[in-house]
Amino acid sequence: MTFNDNANLDTSQVESGGSGGGGGGISPGGIGVGGIGGLIIMILMVLFGGGLTGGSGGGTTDQSGGGGLTQDTSQIGAAGTGGDAVSQQIASCKTGADANRDDTCRVIGTVNSVQNFWNGALPKYGQSYTPAKTVLYSGSTPTACGTGSAQMGPFYCPLDKKVYIDASFFQELSSKYGADDGALAQEYVVAHEYGHHVQDIFGVLGRAQQDPQGAESASVRTELQADCYAGIWVKYASQTKDSEGNTLLKPVTEEDIKSALSAASAVGDDRIQQKSQGRVTPESWTHGSSAQRQKWFLTGYQTGDVNSCDTFNAQDLG
Ligand SMILES: [Zn+2]
Numbered sequence: 020m021t022f023n024d025n026a027n028l029d030t031s032q033v034e035s036g037g038s039g040g041g042g043g044g045i046s047p048g049g050i051g052v053g054g055i056g057g058l059i060i061m062i063l064m065v066l067f068g069g070g071l072t073g074g075s076g077g078g079t080t081d082q083s084g085g086g087g088l089t090q091d092t093s094q095i096g097a098a099g100t101g102g103d104a105v106s107q108q109i110a111s112c113k114t115g116a117d118a119n120r121d122d123t124c125r126v127i128g129t130v131n132s133v134q135n136f137w138n139g140a141l142p143k144y145g146q147s148y149t150p151a152k153t154v155l156y157s158g159s160t161p162t163a164c165g166t167g168s169a170q171m172g173p174f175y176c177p178l179d180k181k182v183y184i185d186a187s188f189f190q191e192l193s194s195k196y197g198a199d200d201g202a203l204a205q206e207y208v209v210a211h212e213y214g215h216h217v218q219d220i221f222g223v224l225g226r227a228q229q230d231p232q233g234a235e236s237a238s239v240r241t242e243l244q245a246d247c248y249a250g251i252w253v254k255y256a257s258q259t260k261d262s263e264g265n266t267l268l269k270p271v272t273e274e275d276i277k278s279a280l281s282a283a284s285a286v287g288d289d290r291i292q293q294k295s296q297g298r299v300t301p302e303s304w305t306h307g308s309s310a311q312r313q314k315w316f317l318t319g320y321q322t323g324d325v326n327s328c329d330t331f332n333a334q335d336l337g
Contacts, residue, residue, distance in 0.1 A: 020206060020256055021269045022115030027261040028127050030112055032134060035105040036156025036167070036183065105155050105186050115267065122189035123155060125202065129209040130182075132259040132267045136252050137217055144221075144325050151175075151216045153182040153209070173208050175215040177224055182212040203278035207316075210252045214245030223331065234301035239288075240330040242306040243315040243337075246283060247328035250319025253279065276320065283312040311337035 108123045118128030130153050138148040154160060159168040163179035173184045189205050218224040218241065230237035257270045284290065287309025289299045306312065314337035318327055330336065 020203065020253070020271055020275050022118040022125075022128050023266055023269060024114060024116040024119070026115035026118075026128070026265045026267045027263055028112045028114060028118060028124060029131050029262055030109050030127055032130050032150065033109055033127050033153045033155055035109060036154040036160030036162075105157050108186065109155060119202075122205065123186060125205055126153065126155065126184060126189070126209055128267060129206045130213075131261060132256055133210050133213045133252050135259040135261075135267070136255050137213065140251075140255070140325075141217070141220065146220055148217075149180070149220065151180045151182060151213065153184060153212075155184055155186045157186050173212050175212045175219075177215075177219045180216065180219065182209070182216065184209070184212075203275050204282040206256075207249055207253075207279050207282055210249035211245045213252075214248030215241075217248055218244060226331070232303050232305050234304050235336070236304065237331070238305045239307045239311075239336065240333075243311055244328050244330040246307075246312050247315040247319035247330065248325070250279075250316040250321075251323050251325065251328070252319075253316075254320050254323040279316060279320075280313050283316045284309040287312050307336065 105123075108121075109127065111117070112121065112124035112127045115128060117124040119125070134148070134150055138150075141148040154162070154167075156167065157169075159166055160183065161167075162176045162181065162183055164174075164176035167174065167176075167183045167185075169185040169187060171185075172188065173182065175182050215224060223244075224241065226237040227241040232238055253271055253275075256268045257266065259267050261267055286306065288304040288306050289301075289308040292299050292303075307315070315328065315330065
């Protein structure tokens with residue numbers, strides 16, 4: 020989706036993570052997959068932050084596992100040179116025009132829009148929204164869920180209530196997936212991660228941990244619900260406003276929706292597994308099939324209603 024050029028971006032909703040000079044301490048066991056399959060699965064996680072549940076023994080949706088490490092995240096700052104670069108990048112993001120031309124600024128604009136939406140919407144469901152920051156980092160960064168690193172892709176950490184996005188990721192995304200899909204895919208990634216934050220507020224995020232894989236698993240239901248929540252945001256995105264009351268985004272187009280659907284399809288477990296292992300094994304699904312991810316995104320987009328995203332009680336996931 021396209022931002023309105025003169026909308027103002029609120030950079031206080033993001034922060035720069037500690038940059039990873041060292042390379043030590045990549046979350047042990049977090050990536051419990053090997054070989055080429057692992058690589059492709061990592062791409063999936065990168066896209067939709069997910070499922071590093073592999074060998075982590077109960078790590079859950081988008082890195083909510085871990086937990087042993089407690090860190091004072093207020094100390095996260097522009098520690099290394101990478102952090103400085105990210106800080107400068109963030110500081111350069113002022114307007115919607117910046118969000119239209121620059122990936123980092125687009126993340127910021129999307130965070131602004133998504134949070135503005137949920138802040139207004141959650142009271143209708145008896146909840147109040149608590150803001151969650153996005154940490155943009157380069158290389159690796161400390162989090163309350165363990166060390167976050169670029170190859171994990173975007174994730175949400177419920178222990179510190181923050182979304183983590185490696186700054187370099189979106190450059191790769193647009194170069195690999197093409198510019199057209201780039202903007203929407205990026206926005207969708209951010210909205211999906213904030214979907215997990217909303218699930219955290221509703222108190223359902225922990226369910227994924229108890230039942231981390233399989234076609235009907237709580238993990239899949241959690242991920243599809245986050246897709247559904249992303250769809251809800253897309254429906255109302257053009258109504259969201261900056262702090263001065265300017266609308267942030269132009270109305271969603273059919274092209275946008277097509278791009279979102281193609282992105283949702285590209286990261287379906289069946290698609291990934293077919294590519295990586297030549298066969299589909301639903302018993303190890305964590306995020307749902309291509310068709311399911313499209314279906315639940317569309318459900319959210321068409322209904323705009325949180326109650327329609329009840330994947331936990333859905334008889335038929337799609
Ligand atoms: Zn996810």
